[in-house]
Amino acid sequence: MNTDLIFDNTEIAFSLKSDSELERAFFLFKMISIEPLVRIGTVATNFAIKAHLPVEGLIRATVFDHFCGGVNEKDCLPVIDKMYEKGVSSVLDYSVEGKETEKEFDDAKNMIINIIDFAKSKEAMPIAVFKPTGFGRFKLYEKIGKGEKLNQNELEEWQRVIKRFDDVCKKAKDCNIEVLIDAEESWMQDTADELVSGMMRKYNTEKPIVFNTLQMYRHDRLAFLENEHKKAKEGNYFLGFKLVRGAYMEKENERADEKGYPTPICESKFATDQNFNKGLRYILDNLDCISLFAGTHNEDSSYLLMRLMKEKGLDNNDSRVWFGQLYGMSDHISFNLAYKGYNVAKYVPFGPVKDVMPYLIRRAEENTSVAGQTGRELALLTKEKKRRKNL
Template sequence: MSVQVLSNVNVSFDNTEKAFKYKTDAELKEANFLFASMGYQWLVNIGSRLTPWALKVGLPIKGLIKKTVFKQFVGGETLEETIPVVKKLAEFGVGCILDYGVEGGNDGEIGFDHAADEFIKVINFAASQSSIPYMSIKVTGFARFGLLEKIDGTMAKESGSLIVKYNNTLLKLSAEEREEWARVESRMDKICTAAANKKIGVLVDAEETWIQDSVDALTCLAMDKYNKEVCIVFNTIQLYRHDRLAFLKLMHEAATERHFILGAKIVRGAYMEKERERASEQNYPSPIQPTKEATDVDYNAALTFCIEHIKNIDVIVASHNEYSNKLAIQLLNEKEIPLNHPHISFSQLYGMSDNITFNLAAAGAKVTKYLPFGPLDDVIPYLMRRAQENSSVSGQTGRELLLIKKEIKRRGI
């Protein structure tokens, strides 16, 4: 079946009928109540502190959590529980990125092997559903943090390209550490082989700066192996770091030289406070951009670079920023690149920015929701982050509430 070419497309993110068509009146009212509640900073602060404690001591609050923030932001506790959400999104042309926050660190090597197996289970499940093109992994799920940190620190002292520094660093590890790292490489290869066989994209999450170089090297080597014809492996580029735009360009040079497709999921970032605190405590320059505006400038520059080199960069525009999404559409139009070009897709978190997601989907773009799933206790940290980032009335909550209320008024409910 031929693919319709979609060019010179204009998309409005103000159309609430398209944005919330997938929600019933009752679900829309529930979302309105939840986002209104998250507008109270004091309430979110208290909830963020008390919820983990209440769960730990066994207070009966799981039912309340599952009916509110869990329902809004998480697909379910198991893969099977995500199916209704996946199918509902698919009805409106929206795919999913499955994310299981599996942690293998508590049980050592056995736990790491289990984590890799769990990621492969997610890949197999994704392949059984027609609207799940991607899944995400965290290298810290199947590799010891301390080893990643040692490799990263040693790489920082080396000169040359990322891979040259990586190879030189491995020579300086102890025999035991090299054996341990070989098991990490084997787990990564098993995951990517399964994904390639099933044609499911693997999005490698970004990590803290003090282990990111080791993650980047592992991911770059996987891209070199698996991205020769189609893009299977994607690295996550956090543009709130002031060095990532330059890094993206270096990776593109490597991809061009080595003849592989660069997979790039571009995001603004997720570890800002932790990064700044550590830099201050250890007295080294902060890796974080000096201002929000600087982050925006680099994000949009990265987006522009990816579209300019769309022939051998497969980019996922992972953003809740309306301007950046509109810029992507504008650039595609200017360069006469179809909106549904196979090397560009868009993504937002499940439960947020539906006005962007569903209006893009209605225009024919390839768009996904990042859909976390897992046992309630395991996803609490994720839920607390969503509540915290939505607690500023001048920020996300204000925008979400405005759109929800607009749709409630339009429906007359």
């Protein structure tokens, strides 16, 4: 797809890693590549944390420090500053999941507002992020999506969810920080989409500040994107979209099977890849109105986006196009893109060790299930270890 295979350059990819960090990364991906080990490790880790066994230190020194920036935003500063020296920005991701109370939702909202405040004086942090279910109950989104009538308490609860979204989006606009709103399971997503679209109408009047997320393993997302574009042109506002392949495939297929409706997921990995790449093309064809954050660990899609930008005569650092990867993964994509002057941001998860464990476990499971992902990481780490040995 592209003759200049920049992602093979391991010297640039791992320039921030010391020899010991390189060894730790190799060890972790080696462990993650063994599926039974991931299953056993997940059960053992969950048990150890629930039983209050003294494992936090071990987790912190290994998997946590590799995939997370720290336990709080200030703790992440060394990681943020170090990456920015190489041209890679940070998206601080408060990765505490599964909260259910109004206080926890308010705390999450206040945390995002603090991050935006924290980010406005740091060039290295142009983007913030949150999950819809960080600000409200999953079941409430689901009930609204089904068109069920809310009782008085639920109506008031929903108004508080809307206000949390609004508070954060207003703060983002005031501070000129883009805010990415993550996508979740399809059976709550329609409600979240409607809410995010309203925030775009309200706050994307001069440029995209609020970004929705499209999981392109869903076969309906391209049509949704086109429809949102039509509404934005009519309403004279801008759109921002983060494109990802998707994170809930097994859950989506199982639920569709169990409840007897057609799965919303594309029929194959190839169809998902095609859908993702069509989304890239569509946005690049409409950059006057839509900005893109391409969240991908896929080399072919990254090369395609580079090629499309070149064909359209765009500068590598055009502010309307960002590439994004997760901290601790695909450094060969992030740092080589940044070296070539593209806009690149790493999602940097943070939070108390025990609260971030569901996130870390999902990362391990995803790496185990994504064909070739872990093997590619191991091959590149091996190549860099050899290169350093031969210096």
